[in-house]
Amino acid sequence: MTPQILTPLLDVLDIVGVAIFALSGALLAAKERQTFVTMVFFALFTGVGGGTVRDLLIDAPVFWIRDPWIALVCFSTALLAWFTPTRWWDGKLLEYADGLGLTAYAVLGAAKALSYGVPPVPAVMMGVVTGCVGGIIRDVVAGRPSIIMGPELYVTAAALSALLCVLGDALGLSREPVWIVAGLAGFILRAAAIRFKLGLPAYSREA
Numbered sequence: 001m002t003p004q005i006l007t008p009l010l011d012v013l014d015i016v017g018v019a020i021f022a023l024s025g026a027l028l029a030a031k032e033r034q035t036f037v038t039m040v041f042f043a044l045f046t047g048v049g050g051g052t053v054r055d056l057l058i059d060a061p062v063f064w065i066r067d068p069w070i071a072l073v074c075f076s077t078a079l080l081a082w083f084t085p086t087r088w089w090d091g092k093l094l095e096y097a098d099g100l101g102l103t104a105y106a107v108l109g110a111a112k113a114l115s116y117g118v119p120p121v122p123a124v125m126m127g128v129v130t131g132c133v134g135g136i137i138r139d140v141v142a143g144r145p146s147i148i149m150g151p152e153l154y155v156t157a158a159a160l161s162a163l164l165c166v167l168g169d170a171l172g173l174s175r176e177p178v179w180i181v182a183g184l185a186g187f188i189l190r191a192a193a194i195r196f197k198l199g200l201p202a203y204s205r206e207a
Contacts, residue, residue, distance in 0.1 A: 009176050010111055013104040013183070014051075014063070015073060017131075020101030022047030022074040025138045026081035027089050032142065036082050042138060043078040044071065049134030054109050054126050058116045095194050098135075099157065103186030106131035106158040107179050110165040120166045127162025128155060151199030153189060161186030 025046025029039040048064045055062045064070035081089075109130025113123035132148065132155055139146040147154050161182045168178030192198055 007176065009179060010108050013108045013179070015069070017101045017105035017108060018047040018051075018064075018070055019073050019077055020097050021050075021105070021134045021138075022077040023081060023089075024094065024098055024101075024135065026078040027086060027094070028138060028142055028144075030081050030086050036078070039081060040075055040078040042141070043074040043081070045141070046134045046138040047074045047077070049137040050105060050109070050130040050132060051134075053133045054113065054130045057129070058113050058118050058126060060112070060116055092194060096191060099190035099194065100187055102131045102135075102154070102158050102190060103161040103183045106161040106186060107165050107183045110162040111169075111175070111179060114166065114169050120170060123166050124159065124162045127165065128158045131158035131162075151202050153193035153198050153200065156200065157186040157190035157193065160189055 022043035025042035025044075026039045028046075029042040034042075048070060051063050054060075106127040108127075110123050110127030112130075113126035114120075118126060136146050136148060164182035164185055165179060168182065169175070
């Protein structure tokens with residue numbers, strides 16, 4: 001199926017998501033005292049990991065292969081991390097920024113999946129994949145526990161944004177307002193989880 005043409009708003013969400021996730025990857029490499037080449041590598045696969053998996057699954061051209069700006073954004077964020085002290089990025093600021101990138105990417109992933117004719121439920125899953133997989137790859141390569149292995153509301157925030165995006169499309173609502181509301185709703189949930197340490201109940205039954 002020929003995809004619909006996506007709007008400039010989704011292009012903005014794409015760049016925002018890539019930049020934030022690339023920065024998180026580069027900063028992790030910086031905190032591990034890695035080389036600049038390693039920082040660029042971490043920035044790249046963290047920034048494009050989720051979108052790459054999404055595009056492969058929905059049979060779309062891999063977005064960063066055709067768009068030279070994406071690799072440049074990843075390189076630039078690695079450069080920024082290289083020339084700034086890691087203490088500048090300590091605290092909750094990066095977590096909130098990561099939450100913004102997470103939900104922006106979730107909306108982008110769901111909307112792009114819908115444009116390629118993916119049914120609603122898999123489209124929601126593609127939103128979650130787009131938002132979460134890059135960070136998962138980053139943590140696995142770095143040998144650290146992934147945030148999805150805890151009860152904190154992370155995947156849930158991405159799922160909320162993707163779900164609202166798909167529901168708005170199913171109801172025939174105007175796309176841009178739906179995307180904005182969906183992204184904000186997921187971000188508010190993620191911000192509340194950061195601020196108040198909200199989480200889902202963990203499995204507690206004995207074997």
